[in-house]
Amino acid sequence: MHIFVTGGAGFIGSAYVHALLQDDSAGATVTVLDALSYSGNRDNLPQTHPRLRFVRGDITDDHLLRELLPGHDAIVHFAAESHVDRSIAGAMPFVRTNVLGTQVLLDAARAAGTGRFVHVSTDEVYGSIDEGSWTEKWPLEPNSPYAASKAGSDLLALAAHRTHGLDVVVTRCSNNYGPRQFPEKVIPLFVTNLMDGRQVPLYGDGANVRDWLHVSDHCRGIQLALEKGRAGEVYNIGGGTELSNRELTGRLLEACGADWDMVRPVADRKGHDRRYSLDITKISEELGYAPQIGLNDGLAATVAWYRDNRSWWEPLKARETA
Known part of the structure; x- marks a missing residue:
């Protein structure tokens, strides 16, 4: 199978590519x-591999896509601007990449006759939920420019299926964590700050709740959607562990041997969603998905990875603060 992966040098995309390359039995060839x-990092991927081709390019480049896509059996579309705070500061890059880029990719996929198109999205498109959990039928009520741009791209992908018959599957995940996550995100930011003896910023009262999903479990869910998902359907992929930001902070402090005096309260984010919670019944019953990495083990392994890989994250943090 020939798989075309957009955004494959990012955090989740590179984890997915590693999983494909480690599965020798499947023997998939991958174009990234x-x-x-x-947030894209070439060092997140093998420099050389017989089943990997890396191309530096933009998903809004229609000419490049139409040159690259013929001969691929499937597309897994990760490429996106994904940081809420950056979207609040300036939404245009999110509209360009997440909305326009997705449409350009959809058009190129149709022109090339590519088969399955897996569009990787986020639970943030649903907005915020006080009680219960979102099913895939829940209305989309995004509250940040990032979430709105992802909701728009979801709808474009589903419209390509309904209008043109493109073999589209959409996945929506909860908050990911794991190795190689860009250090602006909360878990790597807190871990790397604490390792350097720096305080960590906690938004508002710290009571905002998120469901945490290890990136390896997410990649397993994406592969199930690629192989067995029904065309035109949406599948939620969650981790099954909800924590308030304050509870998560406490776990990270403990893992790094730090105390609460290392926490610096900061003003809450604009439009900060209070709680996310995904119902994963559909993907569990239809595709056999279940998260396999518990939060305690996953966090311990993640903290250990950042402790052992300073050479990966220190230049990224230095660049962002320069």
């Missing part, structure tokens, strides 16, 4: 397209 913007 990544613009290597601030």
Whole structure:
């Protein structure tokens, strides 16, 4: 199978590519397209591998896509601007990549006759939920420019299925964590700050709740959607462990041997969603998905990875603060 992966040098995309390359029995060949913007990192992928081709490029480049896509059996579309705070500061890059880029990719996939198109999205498109959990039928009520741009791209992907018959599957995940996550995100930011003896910022009252999903479990869910998902359907992929930001902070402090005096309260984010919670019944019953990495083990392994890989994250943090 020939798989085209957009954003494959990012955090989740590179984890997915590693999983494909480690599965020798499947023998999939992989083309990665990544613009290597601030959060894309070529070092997240093998420098050489007989089943990997890396191309630096942008998903809004229609000519490049139409040159690369013929001969691929499937597309797994990770490429996106994904940081809420950055979207609040300036939404245009999110509209360009997440909305326009997705449409350009959809058009190129149709022109090339590519088969399955897995569009990787987020639970943030649903907005915020006080009680219960979102099913895939829940209305989309995004509250940040990032979430709105992802909701728009979801709808474009599903419209390509309904209008043109493109074999589209959409996945929506909860908050990911694991190795190689760009250090602006909360878990790597807190872990690397604490390792350097720096305080960590906690938004508002710290009571905002998120469901945590190890990136390896997410990649397993994506592969199930690729192989067995029904065309035109949406599948939620969750981790099954909800924590308030304050509870998560406490776990990270303990893992890094730090105390609460290392926490610095900061003003809450604009439009900060109070709680996310995904119902994963559909993907569990239809595709056999279940998260396999518990949060305690996953966090311990993640903290250990950042402790052992300073050479990966120190230059990224230095660049962002320069």
